[in-house]
Amino acid sequence: MQIPPRTRTLPGLILAACLAGVALPATAADYGVQVAAFINPDNAERLRIRLLNQGYEPVQVLPLISGNRDYSAVVVGRLPNQSEAAGLLNRLRGSFQSGFIRPLPEPEAPVTTAPTAPATEEPAADSPAVIAPAPSRPAAPAPENTAESGVYQDWSGYIALETRLFPRDGRHPDQHDGPNFSLAFEPEYYREWDNGDQSFVFKPFLRLDQQDDERTHFDIRELAWTRAARDWELRVGVRRVFWGVTETVHLVDIINQVDLVENTDTEDRLGQPMINLALIRDWGTLDLFVLPGFRPRTFPGPDGRLRTQPYVDTEQVEYESGARHLHTDAAVRWSHYFGPIDIGLAHFRGTSRDPDLLPGTDGAGNPVLTPFYPIINQTSLDLQATLGGWLWKLEWLTRGGQDERFTAAAGGFEYTLYGILDSRADLGLLAEYLYDSRDDTAPTLFQDDLMLGLRWTPNDVHSTELLFGVVFDEDGSQRFYNLEASRRFGSQWKLSLEARATSNLEAGDTFGSIRDDDYLQVEFAYYY
Amino acid sequence: MISRWMLLILLAVTGLPAQAQQSPEERGLAIAQEMDRRDSGWGDYTAGMRMILRNRQGEESIRELRTRFLEVQDDGDKSLIIFDQPRDVQGTALLSHTHALQPDDQWLYLPALRRVKRIASNNKSGPFMGSEFAYEDLTSQEVEKYSYKFLREEEHNGRPVFVIERYPEYEHSGYTRQVVWIDQQIHQPLQTVYHDRRDAKLKTLTLHGYQQYADQYWRPDEMYMENHQTGKTTRLVWSDYQFGTGLTDRDFDKNSLKRAR
Numbered sequence: 007m008q009i010p011p012r013t014r015t016l017p018g019l020i021l022a023a024c025l026a027g028v029a030l031p032a033t034a035a036d037y038g039v040q041v042a043a044f045i046n047p048d049n050a051e052r053l054r055i056r057l058l059n060q061g062y063e064p065v066q067v068l069p070l071i072s073g074n075r076d077y078s079a080v081v082v083g084r085l086p087n088q089s090e091a092a093g094l095l096n097r098l099r100g101s102f103q104s105g106f107i108r109p110l111p112e113p114e115a116p117v118t119t120a121p122t123a124p125a126t127e128e129p130a131a132d133s134p135a136v137i138a139p140a141p142s143r144p145a146a147p148a149p150e151n152t153a154e155s156g157v158y159q160d161w162s163g164y165i166a167l168e169t170r171l172f173p174r175d176g177r178h179p180d181q182h183d184g185p186n187f188s189l190a191f192e193p194e195y196y197r198e199w200d201n202g203d204q205s206f207v208f209k210p211f212l213r214l215d216q217q218d219d220e221r222t223h224f225d226i227r228e229l230a231w232t233r234a235a236r237d238w239e240l241r242v243g244v245r246r247v248f249w250g251v252t253e254t255v256h257l258v259d260i261i262n263q264v265d266l267v268e269n270t271d272t273e274d275r276l277g278q279p280m281i282n283l284a285l286i287r288d289w290g291t292l293d294l295f296v297l298p299g300f301r302p303r304t305f306p307g308p309d310g311r312l313r314t315q316p317y318v319d320t321e322q323v324e325y326e327s328g329a330r331h332l333h334t335d336a337a338v339r340w341s342h343y344f345g346p347i348d349i350g351l352a353h354f355r356g357t358s359r360d361p362d363l364l365p366g367t368d369g370a371g372n373p374v375l376t377p378f379y380p381i382i383n384q385t386s387l388d389l390q391a392t393l394g395g396w397l398w399k400l401e402w403l404t405r406g407g408q409d410e411r412f413t414a415a416a417g418g419f420e421y422t423l424y425g426i427l428d429s430r431a432d433l434g435l436l437a438e439y440l441y442d443s444r445d446d447t448a449p450t451l452f453q454d455d456l457m458l459g460l461r462w463t464p465n466d467v468h469s470t471e472l473l474f475g476v477v478f479d480e481d482g483s484q485r486f487y488n489l490e491a492s493r494r495f496g497s498q499w500k501l502s503l504e505a506r507a508t509s510n511l512e513a514g515d516t517f518g519s520i521r522d523d524d525y526l527q528v529e530f531a532y533y534y
Numbered sequence: 535m536i537s538r539w540m541l542l543i544l545l546a547v548t549g550l551p552a553q554a555q556q557s558p559e560e561r562g563l564a565i566a567q568e569m570d571r572r573d574s575g576w577g578d579y580t581a582g583m584r585m586i587l588r589n590r591q592g593e594e595s596i597r598e599l600r601t602r603f604l605e606v607q608d609d610g611d612k613s614l615i616i617f618d619q620p621r622d623v624q625g626t627a628l629l630s631h632t633h634a635l636q637p638d639d640q641w642l643y644l645p646a647l648r649r650v651k652r653i654a655s656n657n658k659s660g661p662f663m664g665s666e667f668a669y670e671d672l673t674s675q676e677v678e679k680y681s682y683k684f685l686r687e688e689e690h691n692g693r694p695v696f697v698i699e700r701y702p703e704y705e706h707s708g709y710t711r712q713v714v715w716i717d718q719q720i721h722q723p724l725q726t727v728y729h730d731r732r733d734a735k736l737k738t739l740t741l742h743g744y745q746q747y748a749d750q751y752w753r754p755d756e757m758y759m760e761n762h763q764t765g766k767t768t769r770l771v772w773s774d775y776q777f778g779t780g781l782t783d784r785d786f787d788k789n790s791l792k793r794a795r
Contacts, residue, residue, distance in 0.1 A: 160795065162624050196795055205793065234793060236784055248649040273647055286789055343639070343788075348652045392652050394637070424657045424706075432660065467587050467595045467664040469623065497596060497620045533621035 220307035290342030562682030659708025
């Protein structure tokens with residue numbers, strides 16, 4: 007039972023790097039890969055025979071002294087230069103994670119001192135417990151994938167193919183009917199240096215949509231630099247900041263604009279330029295935000311589904327502020343936790359992320375809605391109490407500057423039953439009440455509604471998850487159904503399903519225009 | 535009467551070592567305390583972790599994580615676990631402030647939304663990342679978490695061991711008892727047998743390749759968990775242990791969770 011040699015662990019590489027950079031003598035010598043060092047020479051001899059049987063040649067056992075102890079080092083190969091030795095090291099990596107390149111002595115001239123600590127005792131996979139007082143390993147920087155000290159960098163991301171299936175035709179003739187395909191790509195580059203105290207992240211996002219030109223869009227989700235110190239952090243650039251605790255709505259999450267063309271769940275957000283200083287003290291974390299520049303919300307175009315009727319013309323944006331989208335907004339948030347309570351208190355002053363949608367006409371005289379962004383003052387609270395299997399949640403806000411001052415709240419619980427029916431699976435029961443003081447005039451689906459939901463987590467190797475919820479309005483007639491599920495295939499593929507449906511919505515209701523836009527979404531994503 | 539007198543005389547004559555007067559419970563506790571004493575003072579360390587999950591059909595699934603630990607005096611330790619593989623959960627991080635008997639404080643960072651979520655911590659017996667390890671198998675083993683009973687001394691794979699039984703004192707454990715084979719020389723477990731809530735044998739953990747770090751602290755290179763009821767196994771391979779890396783409380787707060795990669 008051997009570890010499949012897929013990705014490599016780092017100590018060997020670091021050791022190799024140390025050797026390559028520091029300890030190698032300048033004289034021309036042959037190189038080999040030291041795969042292990044043993045106190046008991048019999049063990050070294052056994053490994054030598056095993057490697058010879060596996061076809062490696064030559065394999066030598068060399069004496070080695072380190073930390074006042076005698077070792078028998080097992081060294082594979084005799085190669086004229088380091089790059090050839092590196093090739094051999096690559097082949098051996100799967101079985102010997104702490105292998106490293108070392109110079110070889112001239113034949114018949116045994117090594118008496120080691121240039122560095124030997125690789126540690128390698129327990130055979132099926133052997134009984136091996137206890138070896140190994141020498142202390144050389145100090146190396148925290149997990150790196152470059153030899154440069156304190157630097158870590160990583161490219162990751164995903165590419166996803168999405169299909170949305172609409173069983174019914176769109177209500178407006180401009181809207182597309184039938185399935186829609188689209189492609190999303192979100193790479194991410196991350197670099198960390200200064201032993202993790204400084205980092206840089208770049209995360210662009212691109213979606214190509216078959217039908218809706220407005221949904222085909224590019225955004226810089228993140229492009230930011232972070233500097234962390236003992237009691238503060240400074241974060242500058244385009245970033246995503248999440249506030250909040252509830253599942254149905256994200257009331258208090260105000261820093262980033264909603265990328266509505268992505269999904270109606272408002273969890274996808276546009277990157278927001280900011281300077282964010284966090285003061286980290288005994289009394290909690292105080293986040294100060296300066297937000298230069300505003301991102302208007304994205305809306306589906308005339309061809310798109312899941313849109314208002316008439317559609318929102320994003321070419322005709324109006325602002326309360328004379329500075330329009332260049333208005334600098336500001337926010338402050340204090341967050342802390344006391345035992346089981348996590349709390350956040352925030353105030354935001356600036357351009358509302360939620361536009362008022364005003365009737366207008368496009369160039370051809372057709373009716374459209376035009377977004378208007380007022381300046382608002384919003385104070386908000388988010389609170390969670392984590393008590394045993396119960397998560398009690400509350401989000402609350404009061405906003406002035408947009409119509410009359412109003413309040414909105416969402417609160418409820420998630421209770422999890424662990425290992426239901428003697429299985430590995432967990433079942434979560436969710437209930438959230440959604441309130442908005444604007445009543446029926448609120449530009450939200452949720453003003454006096456109740457959400458009941460289930461979350462099923464089988465805790466399997468595929469990380470399968472399923473979340474189902476129904477939002478009922480106050481008299482229970484209008485319903486909004488939501489299903490989200492995902493499962494991993496292999497180590498890099500993920501299948502996600504999403505189904506949304508409404509019932510009993512009328513044309514005159516706030517979101518009556520989407521009453522024929524029930525859909526099933528299937529997404530297949532490749533992560534790297 | 536006679537036997538009692540004889541016992542007293544025997545004790546007086548032979549001067550048995552102190553441990554003979556200990557009850558099995560006292561001796562079990564003393565062994566646990568000695569394990570704890572020898573493993574105290576490490577301050578902080580980091581390590582890489584690779585999990586190889588294998589089902590009865592032999593299908594394998596790989597997890598790669600990085601771990602950071604901070605020792606906390608008079609309380610449970612703090613830990614930060616960062617997921618590297620599989621790639622769809624890359625960047626997910628779990629912060630735990632553990633406590634001996636009180637529920638742990640745990641936060642999960644979900645990188646897709648940049649969201650930090652406080653999670654319920656009474657799920658101690660659930661599978662960790664779909665593996666055969668439960669969270670409670672991996673968390674810090676404070677003395678107060680169990681009551682103990684010494685069973686016997688014996689040889690295990692040629693090494694003298696203490697065999698003790700321990701009973702979880704914290705709530706929501708998935709076990710009635712654990713039988714632990716402890717190496718007498720290094721005071722580290724070599725094997726643990728877990729019995730489920732019905733006291734049926736559930737899992738066996740074996741620990742391999744102990745190495746000493748910072749001239750004192752022993753850590754295994756490999757932990758192998760076998761579930762006897764399902765036939766599934768998880769091999770957990772540790773790498774790149776680094777002690778004394780200078781981590782502080784600040785590296786284990788909610789702000790650091792958002793920065794963890």
